[in-house]
Amino acid sequence: MEDDEPSHEGFATETLDPALQKKHHDMLERLSARHQSLKSDSHDSSFSSSTLDSTSSFLSRFADSKRSVESRIAESRLASSSSADSSKVKSDLSDISLAIDNLEKLLAENSYFLPSYEVRSSLKAVSDLKQSLEILSGELIPKKKFSFKSKSSSRKPESKPAEIQKLNVISPPKLPVRDSPGFRNKHGETLVKSFKGSSIGEFTLSDLDSCQVKLMGTVNALFLHRLRNCSVYTGPVIGSILIDDVEDCVLVLASHQIRIHCARKSDFYLRVRSRPIVEDCNGVRFAPYCLDYEGIEEDLKTAGLEEETGNWANVDDFLWLRAVQSPNWSVLPEEDRVSSVSISGDGDY
Structure with missing residues (x-):
């Protein structure tokens, strides 16, 4: 009796009702579509995770660089109280300016994948650092005081040292030219x-x-x-x-x-x-x-x-x-x- 059962099942499969065959086929298609959807969702999740990782990495680097600049500004302000050499002061200010430029460049190079609010916050942070540096440069290398002169004396417009002129210019970050098609x-x-x-x-x-x-x-x-x-x-x-x-x-x-x-x-x-x-x-x-x-x-x-x-x-x-x-x-x-x-x-x- 057991030997007859496989033959009976095979016969039942071959003579399956067409309506049931279609129902079986539709079920397989739905399962296949669901499988592909799950694969796609997995890929999207991976892409989203990659973007989040990139944003997290940038924010960590940006925060570290920002703290470093803030520390150098504070150190320069403290050093000024000990009558530091003027050439050393100018060199320090120039180094801080370069560090802010590099921070700006870091933001420009990574801004294309960052959320808008992170870009706005980072730009504001860079702007605040520039303002702090400008205030510091004014404190350490103050402008000459105004004084009255006789009308007969020839007055020439005063010019700032080249280094300070550069420090006071607030320029936007230059976007990198991409090596792309x-x-x-x-x-x-x-x-x-x-x-x-x-x-x-x-x-x-x-x-x-x-x-x-x-x-x-x-x-x-x-x-x-x-x-x-x-x-x-x-x-x-x-x-x-x-x-x-x-x-x-x-x-x-x-x-x-x-x-x-x-x-x-x-x-x-x-x-x-x-x-x-x-x-x-x-x-x-x-x-x-x-x-x-x-x-x-x-x-x-x-x-x-x-x-x-x-x-x-x-x-x-x-x-x-x-x-x-x-x-x-x-x-x-x-x-x-x-x-x-x-x-x-x-x-x-």
Whole structure:
């Protein structure tokens, strides 16, 4: 009797009802889909963990460097009470200034993956250190006191020593030029690139003059350096856009984070999830994103930028700490805006 059972089970499988077969097949597909979803969730969790580790590592390095600078400022102030040599004082101030520059560089090089609030906090910390150094330099090397002189004497404008002039200049951090694919050293050209189907993570536009740039599809990060009289139209960027030294440009950009350094007389058409950050800029104007090309709606959804947040008009100027509106940026009047820019059908260079 036992020998007959395997044969009976095989026969039952072969003559299974079609409806039951379909139900069995659908169940297997659901199990497979769930397995793939779990694998994907595991990958996303790994990516998120990696980002958190990077942020934690940066914050630790930044805090250590900040404490070191604060300690050196305190030591220099104490040393001044013991009549330290003036050349030694100047050397110490110069070393502290260099340490602050290095701290600024550390922030610039890592800002593309940091949360907005960490960038804001770190920029404020750097600004406070610069102010402390400026106060210290004024205490240790005070300006000459004003005194009346006879009208017959020729008055020449007083100039500060070169070292102190350098210390009193508050300059924004220079963003590093990334060693990534991109368009570099072009003049008067139309430059087109599609990221669809590519594995490019970062893209750089550097040293462009009088060029028109059209980028379609999504990319993880975008870096712009030293652009003059250019028009730049880009699809959505999944991470951050970092901009340094642009003038007389029109830039149509979409990203989760956008940071702009040293921009002059330029118009920005933005869609951005967080508040745009400007520093050491003047004559810059802002308007909503206006780009169109075939497939852009899908790309915006992929980047998580399908919704307009209105943050294009909520700009943070980190060199303007007063409560009133910064004079360095403004909203572009509606009558001066471009309503829509289409770059569909352009080839890939």
